Amino acid sequence: MNLTSSRKAYFSINAILAGVILFIMGYSAFYSPDEDKYPVPCIHEKITGEPCPSCGMSHAFSLIVRGRIDEAHDWNSVSLRIFSFFVIQLVMRVALGIWILTGGRHIRQVAIADAVLSSAMTLFAFYPFLRALWLTLFR
Amino acid sequence: MTNKQPGMGVGALVTAIIAFLLAVVPCIGIVAIIPALVAIVLAIIGLSRSGNGQGMLVGGLVVAIIALMISLSQSFVIGKIADKSGSWANNIEEVVRDVTDDLEKEFGNKEVTIRINNDDETVEIKASTKTDELKGKLEELEETTDTVKAKPEGETPGEK
Numbered sequence: 001m002n003l004t005s006s007r008k009a010y011f012s013i014n015a016i017l018a019g020v021i022l023f024i025m026g027y028s029a030f031y032s033p034d035e036d037k038y039p040v041p042c043i044h045e046k047i048t049g050e051p052c053p054s055c056g057m058s059h060a061f062s063l064i065v066r067g068r069i070d071e072a073h074d075w076n077s078v079s080l081r082i083f084s085f086f087v088i089q090l091v092m093r094v095a096l097g098i099w100i101l102t103g104g105r106h107i108r109q110v111a112i113a114d115a116v117l118s119s120a121m122t123l124f125a126f127y128p129f130l131r132a133l134w135l136t137l138f139r
Numbered sequence: 140m141t142n143k144q145p146g147m148g149v150g151a152l153v154t155a156i157i158a159f160l161l162a163v164v165p166c167i168g169i170v171a172i173i174p175a176l177v178a179i180v181l182a183i184i185g186l187s188r189s190g191n192g193q194g195m196l197v198g199g200l201v202v203a204i205i206a207l208m209i210s211l212s213q214s215f216v217i218g219k220i221a222d223k224s225g226s227w228a229n230n231i232e233e234v235v236r237d238v239t240d241d242l243e244k245e246f247g248n249k250e251v252t253i254r255i256n257n258d259d260e261t262v263e264i265k266a267s268t269k270t271d272e273l274k275g276k277l278e279e280l281e282e283t284t285d286t287v288k289a290k291p292e293g294e295t296p297g298e299k
Contacts, residue, residue: 009145009195016153042166044213048220052165115198126163133165133209136216 010111011100018093021086028061033068053078053132078128085125089118147185151199154178158206168213171206178203 031038036059044052060079063072072079096114104110123130155178162171182200186193253264 005145009149012149043169044165044217047217050220054164054166129163
């Protein structure tokens, strides 16, 4: 398939980000929430001895991919918001990838709109963490 | 953009986005310093080589700098919380000391009785914490000890 330079670049970004999101979902599906053997420790808790706002996120994601939403909320109240962000982003990356491959036009405008929308979505999804960070730094 | 630039731009932007996503998560925020620095280096190399069409490189650089700042502030937060944890320990110690002093003042000279009722049985435990009484008992015990020491060998304290 003969793609122009900018199309190729935009397609690559979409493909890599979709891969990263699929990796996160695969990680959540691979580790069982009942066994609780997650390899990534909370650095924050290790150093301070205090749990952070994102503690229990891996566990909550594993529960969400298994459809146990209520339990996931108990583990981490922000988990559903962030998982939804990843799902929407995955759909967007796949849709935009297909759109590029099928010869969609106005790629520059679409890329800018995508960047703005995705930035807003990121800020919305991770707002509780950013707020916690802000409050701890400047309280 | 030259033929080599898209690769550099894509690399910088994707690494910067990943760094940003890592940086905002408190559990692993510090780790984001590495991808953020990689993205900054990639963006700077790309910008130094390219002539025009630098959108992705600039975007990558901006996102990477923001990610680096957030990641660094996460480490400040950890330091701040660690400091607070130290002072919390001191505060807890002070609170425990205050409570102990208050309890001594409140119950130091009173008699405490604990009564446990279990169907027909009743067990009563009397614990006198009267300071004067305790002093008297202590003096009594000291006297007994002195008497035991003073008596010749072979005689037990109970023998009179």
